[in-house]
Amino acid sequence: MFTILNSRQKLHFSAAHMTIFQNGTKESLHGHNYQVNYELSQSESTFQLFLDFSIPKKFAQLACEELDEKVLIAKNNPLQEVLITAAEVEVRFGKKRYVFPKDEVVVLPTDNITTESLAVFVFKKMQQGLRTELAEQKEILNTLKKLKITVWESVGQGAAFEGTL
Numbered sequence: 291m292f293t294i295l296n297s298r299q300k301l302h303f304s305a306a307h308m309t310i311f312q313n314g315t316k317e318s319l320h321g322h323n324y325q326v327n328y329e330l331s332q333s334e335s336t337f338q339l340f341l342d343f344s345i346p347k348k349f350a351q352l353a354c355e356e357l358d359e360k361v362l363i364a365k366n367n368p369l370q371e372v373l374i375t376a377a378e379v380e381v382r383f384g385k386k387r388y389v390f391p392k393d394e395v396v397v398l399p400t401d402n403i404t405t406e407s408l409a410v411f412v413f414k415k416m417q418q419g420l421r422t423e424l425a426e427q428k429e430i431l432n433t434l435k436k437l438k439i440t441v442w443e444s445v446g447q448g449a450a451f452e453g454t455l
Contacts, residue, residue, distance in 0.1 A: 294331075295328075306321040310370060328440070330346050330434060349418075350439075353416065361390050362396055363397045363398065377391065377392055409448075434455045436455070
């Protein structure tokens with residue numbers, strides 16, 4: 291088994307978020323300069339089955355660009371209400387109300403904004419991108435076994451998600 295690794299500084303995004311806790315409290319709205327790394331396992335690597343490093347890197351970069359300089363909001367958290375109009379995203383949490391310009395927000399289909407949920411987001415974007423890009427190169431796609439995404443919110447603090455392709 292071979293592993294393609296990427297931990298380049300170019301795989302990063304800056305975003306604001308607030309994590310909500312089960313006890314009804316939350317963090318203040320704040321931001322991080324996130325770093326993304328990935329490990330892609332490939333069962334074979336021959337001349338005919340060679341995977342150009344630029345292919346997975348492209349999809350990791352696209353995921354980072356989608357989140358960069360945005361406010362990240364969890365769509366499915368039971369303790370907050372998210373209202374989306376043509377121009378704004380409004381978030382209500384208890385007695386607090388936040389209103390953001392819609393073009394500065396990414397509403398994610400998750401129940402919380404954590405490094406874990408961001409790792410899943412990047413994983414799904416890369417998984418979908420690789421499957422689409424390599425759809426006509428099934429012999430290469432079939433050698434790709436596992437993808438592990440690590441999202442770091444600060445040095446030494448982050449989370450990883452690993453799944454099959």
